[in-house]
Amino acid sequence: MENKKNLIKQDPEVTKIINKEAKRQSEELEFIASENYVSPAIMEAMGSVLTNKYSEGYPGSRYYGGNAVVDEIENLAIERAKKLFSAEHVNVQPLSGSPANAAVYFAFLKPGDKVMGLKLDHGGHLSHGHPVNFSGMLYNFVQYELDSKTGRVDMEKVREVALRERPKMIVAGYSAYSREIDWAGFKKIADEIGAVTFADIAHTAGLIAAGLLENPVPIFDVISTTTHKTLRGPRGAIVMCKEKFAKQVDRAVFPGMQGGPHDHITAAKAVAFGEALQPEFKVYAEQVIKNATAMAEEFLQRGYRVVSGGTDNHLLVVDMTSKGITGKECEIVLEKIGISVSRSTIPNDPNPPMNPSGVRFGTPAATTRGMKESEIKQVVSWIDDAINDRNEDFKLESLKEEVKNLCSKFPVPGIKL
Numbered sequence: 374m375e376n377k378k379n380l381i382k383q384d385p386e387v388t389k390i391i392n393k394e395a396k397r398q399s400e401e402l403e404f405i406a407s408e409n410y411v412s413p414a415i416m417e418a419m420g421s422v423l424t425n426k427y428s429e430g431y432p433g434s435r436y437y438g439g440n441a442v443v444d445e446i447e448n449l450a451i452e453r454a455k456k457l458f459s460a461e462h463v464n465v466q467p468l469s470g471s472p473a474n475a476a477v478y479f480a481f482l483k484p485g486d487k488v489m490g491l492k493l494d495h496g497g498h499l500s501h502g503h504p505v506n507f508s509g510m511l512y513n514f515v516q517y518e519l520d521s522k523t524g525r526v527d528m529e530k531v532r533e534v535a536l537r538e539r540p541k542m543i544v545a546g547y548s549a550y551s552r553e554i555d556w557a558g559f560k561k562i563a564d565e566i567g568a569v570t571f572a573d574i575a576h577t578a579g580l581i582a583a584g585l586l587e588n589p590v591p592i593f594d595v596i597s598t599t600t601h602k603t604l605r606g607p608r609g610a611i612v613m614c615k616e617k618f619a620k621q622v623d624r625a626v627f628p629g630m631q632g633g634p635h636d637h638i639t640a641a642k643a644v645a646f647g648e649a650l651q652p653e654f655k656v657y658a659e660q661v662i663k664n665a666t667a668m669a670e671e672f673l674q675r676g677y678r679v680v681s682g683g684t685d686n687h688l689l690v691v692d693m694t695s696k697g698i699t700g701k702e703c704e705i706v707l708e709k710i711g712i713s714v715s716r717s718t719i720p721n722d723p724n725p726p727m728n729p730s731g732v733r734f735g736t737p738a739a740t741t742r743g744m745k746e747s748e749i750k751q752v753v754s755w756i757d758d759a760i761n762d763r764n765e766d767f768k769l770e771s772l773k774e775e776v777k778n779l780c781s782k783f784p785v786p787g788i789k790l
């Protein structure tokens with residue numbers, strides 16, 4: 374980055390830490406389903422002069438002067454996002470996923486209103502009604518679950534809970550669910566009881582934008598997504614909705630939930646949407662799914678239980694019970710060989726969320742590095758070896774070398790050591 378030389382001169386202490394992280398990202402493998410590597414162009418937009426500006430309000434109607442240029446960038450981000458998701462209205466200001474979801478609830482509900490979301494240990498998100506989260510504290514969440522045999526959403530059960538509880542809003546779209554979602558089925562159930570439909574597509578937005586998974590935007594009332602997962606943009610979020618809800622959504626984001634938008638991030642969002650509109654993005658998204666499928670197949674072949682038996686998207690949840698290791702222990706073992714993953718609950722997990730039974734794996738980051746099915750299968754064999762030989766430090770050391778060697782052949786975009 375052009376201004377790195379200033380950082381080195383002015384603050385070697387911070388530079389050293391950033392460089393350490395660049396080295397870690399470069400020499401280790403990333404299989405956390407919600408992470409990815411942005412392009413150098415997105416990095417540059419994030420590091421631009423737009424960070425200097427305050428612009429509460431919306432294009433053409435701001436509470437600060439000097440925003441004509443900022444209006445241009447925000448309008449460009451909005452237009453690109455509309456095109457990408459076939460959305461009627463887009464708000465590009467949400468700072469991240471939870472604030473975006475908070476704004477959605479704020480736009481459509483009053484505190485105490487009933488909302489229906491998927492249970493956290495079945496793959497839902499904290500902001501979908503968990504008791505320790507603002508969503509569970511402010512709203513009266515009732516939860517639906519995955520079918521215990523299939524590991525999939527059972528639409529009959531969703532309907533049963535919806536007709537019994539009559540929530541004002543139904544939330545679909547999850548953090549640890551590897552299957553296609555029946556958006557039209559949810560909409561039909563919601564229409565029976567007059568509920569608002571809210572899709573949180575944070576995890577799958579890139580795959581939806583590429584046309585590989587069904588797009589809920591034309592079907593649902595309101596949709597949120599982060600911009601940094603499969604979509605491969607900067608940290609941040611957007612909210613999309615039907616035109617008739619535009620005013621209430623905009624008011625909920627600002628002044629309801631947030632102050633000044635982060636204009637440098639808005640610019641980076643615009644760059645990311647521009648990238649996602651290119652044909653190469655579809656090639657990347659297709660490979661993400663192929664890689665996740667290959668990963669699931671390899672785990673299954675090696676005798677692991679994969680929740681729902683496989684994947685349709687970028688992630689899979691593997692039950693580690695048969696290996697006599699918890700998700701947390703597995704996360705620690707894999708970190709020793711240079712592979713980052715995140716522990717995950719499995720449906721009806723007998724273990725607590727801090728030390729659950731499963732591990733969630735995701736392929737967006739490895740795919741961005743250029744890895745394909747053969748590398749992914751190789752990685753699963755190393756993961757299996759590490760789990761089986763977890764008490765042999767010498768074996769773990771040698772696996773770490775193998776990982777490092779593979780990484781050296783697939784540089785992370787934008788990282789030059």
Ligand code: DSN
Nearest residue numbers: 406407470498548715
């Ligand atoms: N923390 C994100 C994830 O890992 O899925 C969700 O916000």
